[in-house]
Amino acid sequence: MSNAPTPTTKLIGFGAPAEYGAHVFKVQIPPGRSGLVVLSEEFGLRAGVDGTPERIIRAQLDRSLWTPLADISRRDFNARLRATKSSPGTWKPQENVLDRMLGKELAILMWAAEPASSKEIDTICEKWSALRPEERWWLYSMTSAEAGGVGDRNRGWRKALFYALSDGEGMSTTSVKIPEAETSERMSLFL
16 A cells, blocks of 8 residues: 555545545445446545646446455455554445555456456456555556556557456466476576
8 A cells, every 4th residue: 555554544445544635546336236336546636736637537347347356356455454454444335435556456457357258357356366566556557657547448558457367267376386406506597
């Protein structure tokens, strides 16, 4: 997450600062089983500075695809919030607020899931959860610079996220054992 909370920082939702004008992400979840789940980045007090907009809608996802994403992201985010002794969050059918770094991570997950079938969602969730937060942040930076708006669904890095995270039947849970050299002498990397 962006900054470790100080004892006086009040957090809401998934680790978002409650203070006025904070840079956060918001997820609007419709009631029921239909409609679109909308992820927006809200720039708070930074809006208007050097052309920064007030808000950018980053993703829209059909409600039917949201449930597995909600579950995996909730578990991941709450484990990290608990590690910082912050209260966990829950997804509710209303506006949900996230810390801006968690919002970037959720954007990666939603962008990868946009063109997915229900069969591909489990693989996407599994591969997303295997990424470290720093890897997700890097992917967000690369993707949002080229195709970060709601209308950029099938462009550049956004399209690549789907292929990278939906490819295959899932992640292997076993690690690959690299065999030791047959001789006890190690070769130099630069020979």
